Amino acid sequence: MSDPVPHPLLEITRARLLEFWRQPEALFWVFGFPVIMAVVLGLAFRNKPPEELPVAVLGEGSAADGLVAVLDASPVLTAKRMPEADAARALRTAKVELLVTPRNDGAAEAGTGAAAAVPAVTFHFDPQRAEARTARLAAADALERAAGRTDPVPVGEEEVHERGQRYVDFLIPGLIGLNLMSSALWGFSFALVQMRAGKLLRRFAATPMRRADFLIGLMCSRLIFLAVQVAFLLVFGWLAFHVEVHGSLLAIAVIGAIGTCAFTGIAMLAASRAKTLEGVSGITNLIMIPMWLLSGTFFSYERFPAVLQPIIKALPLTAFNDALRLVVNDGASLPSTWMQLLILALWAVLPFAAALKLFRWQ
Numbered sequence: 001m002s003d004p005v006p007h008p009l010l011e012i013t014r015a016r017l018l019e020f021w022r023q024p025e026a027l028f029w030v031f032g033f034p035v036i037m038a039v040v041l042g043l044a045f046r047n048k049p050p051e052e053l054p055v056a057v058l059g060e061g062s063a064a065d066g067l068v069a070v071l072d073a074s075p076v077l078t079a080k081r082m083p084e085a086d087a088a089r090a091l092r093t094a095k096v097e098l099l100v101t102p103r104n105d106g107a108a109e110a111g112t113g114a115a116a117a118v119p120a121v122t123f124h125f126d127p128q129r130a131e132a133r134t135a136r137l138a139a140a141d142a143l144e145r146a147a148g149r150t151d152p153v154p155v156g157e158e159e160v161h162e163r164g165q166r167y168v169d170f171l172i173p174g175l176i177g178l179n180l181m182s183s184a185l186w187g188f189s190f191a192l193v194q195m196r197a198g199k200l201l202r203r204f205a206a207t208p209m210r211r212a213d214f215l216i217g218l219m220c221s222r223l224i225f226l227a228v229q230v231a232f233l234l235v236f237g238w239l240a241f242h243v244e245v246h247g248s249l250l251a252i253a254v255i256g257a258i259g260t261c262a263f264t265g266i267a268m269l270a271a272s273r274a275k276t277l278e279g280v281s282g283i284t285n286l287i288m289i290p291m292w293l294l295s296g297t298f299f300s301y302e303r304f305p306a307v308l309q310p311i312i313k314a315l316p317l318t319a320f321n322d323a324l325r326l327v328v329n330d331g332a333s334l335p336s337t338w339m340q341l342l343i344l345a346l347w348a349v350l351p352f353a354a355a356l357k358l359f360r361w362q
Contacts, residue, residue, distance in 0.1 A: 034179045035236055041298070042168040042241050052078040053135040056087040056096040063102050063119050070118060070146040071100065076138040091124060097135040099124035118147040172237040173324040174297035176230055177259065181291065181317050183225070184263035185284050188218060189271035193280045212356060219264045219352075226260045227253070234328075246331030254334055255327065255341065259320040262347035266316065268355035291317040319343035 055077050057067045064081055071079035079100075082090065090096045103120040121143065125132040230252065237243035245252070270287060274280035294301055294308075295317035304312060312318055323340035326332035334341075 034175050034233055038168075038172060038175055038233070038237065039240065041171055052076060053098070053131055053138065054090075054096045055079040055098045055100060055135055055139060056082040056090055058082065058084055058087055058099065058101040066118065067100060067102065067121065067143075070142055071139055074138050074142040077135060077142065091126075094126075094129070097125065097129065097132045098139055100139060118143055166241075168237070168241045169243050169329055170300075170325070171298070172233060172241070172243045173328050174321050176233050176256075176324060177295070177317050177320040178292070178297045179229060179233065180226065180256070180260055180320070181263045181288065183229070184260060185267045185270065185288055188264055188267035189274070189280045189284055190277060192218070192268070192271040193274050193277055196275060197277070215268055215352070215356060218268075219261060223257060223260055226256050230256045243328075245328050247327030248334065251327045251332075251334040251337070252324065255320065255323045255337065255344075258341055258344045258348060259316070259323075261352075262316045262320070262344045265348045265351035265355065269351040269358070272355045272358040291315050294318070296321050314343060316344055316347040319347075 053076060055071050057064050057071065057079055059067070059081070068079045068081055071077050077098075082096075087096070087099050091099045101122050101124070103122055123136050123139065125136050127133060234243075234245060234252075238245075266287060267284075270283045271280050274283060294304065294312045295315050296302075296312075297317070301309075301312045301318060313322075319340040323337040323344070326337050326340075327334070
């Protein structure tokens, strides 16, 4: 009695897994490259005390020396005296955040006694820079306190150091999304075009295998990679940077599965008719680069104008990053990410349906 014939879907999935495992360069881009990016960016933006803001003081004599001493005593500022030409250039090139000049227009000096050593001043700064606005507030506070100001309302302070607020906590979920999207688009679309260029798809056309079995088998291989990729980056983030997962691992698995289906569906559509690697490379870059820039992988997409926000939030990588950060950083439940999951599901179903319609073996 002959052995039963394996289902084509299982065979395609198995073949793609073996092909991937036998390519060391693919293993590097899937696992090694995201780790290198996480290490470099994590070290560059590691959790450390903020640097003191540089301030320049114009003028000569005891008045300028007194201003430097008062400002430099602030834990937020570091002050030094500079010539006018150098100070203007330093302010223009953001080498200093604030330029302080004593006023010589007859303005009264604040306070009496020791406080009288603090003259009236003029601040020069760029209000478009957050650091400059902070330096302006810190300098005004230091000068007013040196002139004898007392707070009418006592204010206490309590420092809070919670994980989940650091840049690396923001970065790791974004790198997971970026890695899943890149490996799905590059790995899937290039493999499909290589099969077409090498006449392998023409041989598949002569078999009883349906197009749907072939494409779903390729998608299933991506889903298997998913579990390893997500787990690898989460464990690495926890070991290297103490990134904690506050939500459910099951929720992460569901988000990852739907996100992988979305990225794979887009890759299928991109490669459904492409005949050359150059052609699919251009299509893939056209799809990925806008999401690299807009979807909040390395910085918040809220920096972009409000008119672009609905478009940005409708992108699959944005929805994936938002959902994963809600679970990993905020401990949100899976139902609370329903909007992001709906967006990902639409990106999974619609491109796959279009790819199934457009796909040709030759």
